[in-house]
Structure formats: structure tokens, C-alpha cells
Amino acid sequence: MTTSSDREALPRGTEIRGKWNGKGYRLERLLGLGSNGQVYLASAGPRAQCAIKIGHEAAELQGEVNILTSLDHSEKGRQPFLLDVDDAVIDGKTIPYYVMRYVPGVQLKTYLKQHGPHWMGVIGYRLLERLSRLHEAGWVFGDVKSDNILVGEYGRVELVDYGGASAIGRSVRQFTEIYDRGYWSAGSRIADPAYDLFAVGLLWVHALDGKRLVQLTRTLIPQNRHPRELMKLVRSNPQLQPVEGWIEKALTGQFASTRESTREWREAVRGSQQPKPADDRVPGWMAGLLGAAIVLSTTLAAIWLLD
Numbered sequence: 001m002t003t004s005s006d007r008e009a010l011p012r013g014t015e016i017r018g019k020w021n022g023k024g025y026r027l028e029r030l031l032g033l034g035s036n037g038q039v040y041l042a043s044a045g046p047r048a049q050c051a052i053k054i055g056h057e058a059a060e061l062q063g064e065v066n067i068l069t070s071l072d073h074s075e076k077g078r079q080p081f082l083l084d085v086d087d088a089v090i091d092g093k094t095i096p097y098y099v100m101r102y103v104p105g106v107q108l109k110t111y112l113k114q115h116g117p118h119w120m121g122v123i124g125y126r127l128l129e130r131l132s133r134l135h136e137a138g139w140v141f142g143d144v145k146s147d148n149i150l151v152g153e154y155g156r157v158e159l160v161d162y163g164g165a166s167a168i169g170r171s172v173r174q175f176t177e178i179y180d181r182g183y184w185s186a187g188s189r190i191a192d193p194a195y196d197l198f199a200v201g202l203l204w205v206h207a208l209d210g211k212r213l214v215q216l217t218r219t220l221i222p223q224n225r226h227p228r229e230l231m232k233l234v235r236s237n238p239q240l241q242p243v244e245g246w247i248e249k250a251l252t253g254q255f256a257s258t259r260e261s262t263r264e265w266r267e268a269v270r271g272s273q274q275p276k277p278a279d280d281r282v283p284g285w286m287a288g289l290l291g292a293a294i295v296l297s298t299t300l301a302a303i304w305l306l307d
């Protein structure tokens with residue numbers, strides 16, 4: 001049974017020692033509180049950092065461990081994400097936990113607030129690349145949302161919380177209503193790559209036009225929840241205009257593959273960064289802005305290409 005005290009954060013410096021394999025960790029700080037558990041930054045020795053998820057429910061945690069094991073196996077060629085699984089006795093209670101690679105970074109929405117919405121192009125591209133690899137390994141992430149996308153230096157992207165991942169063809173295990181294509185009468189909850197792409201479309205509307213999106217969900221009656229209502233928001237938001245066509249395809253399930261969607265994202269973003277033909281009558285301040293935009297887009301393109 002889960003009690004409120006199970007949900008209180010453990011103090012910094014708490015030592016965790018595996019009951020079965022004896023490995024030791026020291027909790028450094030709380031990284032996040034979720035419905036399924038608490039995630040801490042921990043050290044395993046003088047230099048090694050890792051993230052530890054301490055579960056409320058052993059069965060739920062076991063489900064996540066099974067998925068992570070299977071993903072590490074099917075996505076060969078990348079560093080393993082799952083590092084250890086064990087139980088520890090804390091204050092006389094046996095607590096299940098697993099250890100994973102620590103992902104440095106902040107949640108997507110926080111990153112955009114700190115660094116500016118023009119990072120959408122690079123982050124969106126990297127997110128789609130990550131999803132392409134996952135889909136090619138036979139998995140759908142399921143719960144694409146800002147909280148589960150950590151963005152690090154230069155817009156590097158990593159997904160966390162694989163508890164919602166589902167094998168392609170199975171029912172989606174975990175989703176957030178507002179990102180769910182079933183909620184928007186735009187398809188089933190059977191896991192296919194298009195399910196995640198729909199959520200990516202929503203992610204950008206939520207990240208850049210969150211207030212109007214929330215307002216829309218409050219005022220629409222269920223029968224009227226439809227991608228066309230979302231597209232009204234997208235078309236009237238200048239920040240989303242460069243990827244308007246991309247979002248429409250994602251919301252209506254028109255991409256043949258995630259790779260195709262990644263290519264089209266890149267083209268849409270690059271197209272919007274091309275400098276417009278100069279006009280003799282352009283005022284000086286506007287020319288200055290254009291110059292700054294070119295410098296910025298060149299820097300971004302360089303970071304992007306060098307990655």
C-alpha cells in the first residue's frame with residue numbers, strides 16, 4: 001500500500017545499498033516526483049553519477065524495468081540506459097528501485113523559456129531523430145510531453161520515463177489526455193509511430209501556445225474535439241507558422257514514417273530560415289534584425305550539422 005509518507009523526499013546523503021547485489025549509492029538531490037515514484041540524482045563512487053527511481057509499487061516499477069531491458073536490447077549501438085535493479089531497506093521498509101543513466105538537462109518548456117522559442121527547430125529535429133530510432137526498434141514512446149523530454153546543452157534531447165512505452169501493435173500503456181489522439185478524435189490508442197507524431201504536433205502547440213490550447217480544451221464539447229480546431233490555433237500563431245504544414249500532417253496521420261517526418265521537419269525549418277530577398281526600401285532597423293537572424297540561424301545550423 002502507498003501512504004503519503006512514501007511520497008516524501010528522502011534527505012540528501014541517504015545511502016542506498018542493494019539487498020541482492022550489494023551495490024551502494026548516495027542520494028544527492030531529488031530530480032523529479034512522478035505518479036509512479038521519485039527520481040534522484042545519485043553518486044555511485046567519487047565520479048559516477050546516475051539517476052535512481054524509487055517506486056511506490058513494485059509491479060509498476062517491474063513493468064518499467066522490463067521495458068527498459070527490452071529497449072536496451074533492441075536499440076543496439078547506444079549506451080545502455082538501465083544500469084541496476086534491486087531492493088533496499090530504508091527505515092525498516094523494503095523499497096524497490098532501479099538505476100539509470102543520468103540525463104543532464106531541463107524539461108523542454110523550461111529550455112524554451114530560458115533560451116528562446118527559436119530553438120524549436122533544432123530540438124524538434126533531434127526529438128524526431130530519437131523517436132525514429134525508437135520506432136525502428138519496434139517501440140512507441142506513448143507519453144510524449146514536455147516533462148518527459150530533457151534538453152541539455154546546445155539543444156541535445158533525451159527522453160525519460162519509458163514507463164509509457166508500448167510495443168508497436170499493442171495498446172498505448174500510458175498517455176496524457178491533452179496529447180492523446182483518441183481524445184482529439186484523430187485515431188485509436190493502438191501504438192503506432194503516428195501516435196507519437198500526433199503527440200509531437202500537440203507538444204509544439206502546447207509549448208508555444210499553451211494558454212490558448214488549455215482554453216480550447218475547456219470550451220470544446222467532446223464531439224467537437226478534432227484536429228481542425230487545433231489547426232485554427234496553429235494557423236493564427238506566427239511562431240508555429242514555419243511548421244504549420246508539418247503539424248497538420250502529424251495531427252492527421254499523414255507521414256509514411258518517422259524518418260520522413262524528420263526530413264520534412266528539417267526542410268520546413270530550413271525554409272523558414274532562408275533570408276528573404278532584400279528590398280531597397282527596407283528600413284535600417286529591420287535590416288539589422290535580418291542580419292541578426294541570419295547570424296543566429298547560421299550558428300544554429302552549424303551546431304545542428306556538427307552534432
Ligand SMILES: Nc1ncnc2c1ncn2[C@@H]1O[C@H](COP(=O)(O)OP(=O)(O)OP(=O)(O)O)[C@@H](O)[C@H]1O
Binds near residue numbers: 036039053103107
Ligand atoms: N534518467 C533521468 N535523468 C534525469 N532526470 C530524470 C531521469 N528520469 C527522470 N527524471 C526526472 O524525474 C521526473 C519524474 O520521472 P518519471 O517521469 O520517470 O516519473 P513518473 O512517476 O513516471 O512520472 P509521471 O507522473 O510523469 O508518469 C522527470 O520528469 C524528469 O524531470
